[in-house]
Amino acid sequence: MDKKELGDFLRNRRERLQPVDVGLPSGARRRTPGLRREEVAVLAHISIEYYTRLEQGRAPRPSSEVLAGISDALLLTEAESAHLHELAGTARKKDAVHDRTVRASMTALIERLPGAVGFVLSAAFEVLAWNSLATAVLGDLAAATPAERNLARRAFLPEVARRTGAEVADMTEFRHHVVAQLRTAAVRYPTDPLVQDLVAELRAGSADFARLWERHDVQARPVITKTFRHPGVGSITVDCDTLLLPDRDQQLVLYTAVPGSRDAESLELLRMVVSGSLTGS
Structure with a gap:
């Protein structure tokens, strides 16, 4: 599990979204870009504290179910969701080095x-x-x-x-x-x-x-x-x-x-x- 890359990826994708993208009211003017952490946590059905620790690189490895909820909350594409699982270490790992032999x-x-x-x-x-x-x-x-x-x-x-x-x-x-x-x-x-x-x-x-x-x-x-x-x-x-x-x-x-x-x-x-x-x- 690459905690730093995982946190950076989650923060990057959160900041790309606007409330209207996920069906939330815009509300008052925001000081930071994108969704708030608490909004992602609510949409993903996880605690605000746990999601915050994930972005900060301090949380233990999330389960596949938690990752699926976060993927839905952040409107990740199939490729982005697969990347999220790779970062969290829940995807099947390939060989230690990439294959350079050609059939x-x-x-x-x-x-x-x-x-x-x-x-x-x-x-x-x-x-x-x-x-x-x-x-x-x-x-x-x-x-x-x-x-x-x-x-x-x-x-x-x-x-x-x-x-x-x-x-x-x-x-x-x-x-x-x-x-x-x-x-x-x-x-x-x-x-x-x-x-x-x-x-x-x-x-x-x-x-x-x-x-x-x-x-x-x-x-x-x-x-x-x-x-x-x-x-x-x-x-x-x-x-x-x-x-x-x-x-x-x-x-x-x-x-x-x-x-x-x-x-x-x-x-x-x-x-x-x-x-x-x-x-x-």
């Missing part, structure tokens, strides 16, 4: 998709496996270090992005997505040095990451499209689809373009260039 079938699958950029991401946003078209869009992944293959570092640390050569036009949505996913990973793997050190590095090295981290978001809007600036073919806008691989806590990511579009033609040109370089033609 051979996944590697074979992305290689059989020559018209799509395909790669597998770890829970810590490291690209673990990729096809040739991914190399054309994301840079020379084989030559990159594990740190440079990490999309979270590319999103928030300019020096890493410059070394990789891959440039994305608008990172706002993706950055929100990265922070939300990493916050979940940090709770799921509290003793994994790769995850914890990455979060610490990004918090220290990026003011944007530190600001977003304090929001305690665990569910971001999915990144639907992404535009790359490629030195050879110019801007390419692709559709982004992510398939979860729950057995290893990984993601299969596919970038595709609308058939017949200029973006699709650009991807096809890159595919031909990569194929030509591989065959020596």
Whole structure:
């Protein structure tokens, strides 16, 4: 149970709500944002003292029933409620470290998709496996270090992005997505040095990451499209689809373009260039 993170998360979500959101009268002008602690306690059917101690990081582990009541009181989404249970230590824990091994079938699958950029991401946003078209869009992944293959570092640390050569036009949505996913990973793997050190590095090295981290978001809007600036073919806008691989806590990511579009033609040109370089033609 991470008492400090649990308290911070509860306070953050409480301060985001207004009385009208939960069917309470606004009343007199409030000195602090959001709901009062006593209002959350009443809505969750628990004592004010116990809820206050939870926010202060002084309470014993709450039961699943108490967490369910708090989730309802704070209008948490399914993802936020699951995160709350993780913080409280009532959810099923995964392995001590996240899995970085990729199933051979996944590697074979992305290689059989020559018209799509395909790669597998770890829970810590490291690209673990990729096809040739991914190399054309994301840079020379084989030559990159594990740190440079990490999309979270590319999103928030300019020096890493410059070394990789891959440039994305608008990172706002993706950055929100990265922070939300990493916050979940940090709770799921509290003793994994790769995850914890990455979060610490990004918090220290990026003011944007530190600001977003304090929001305690665990569910971001999915990144639907992404535009790359490629030195050879110019801007390419692709559709982004992510398939979860729950057995290893990984993601299969596919970038595709609308058939017949200029973006699709650009991807096809890159595919031909990569194929030509591989065959020596």
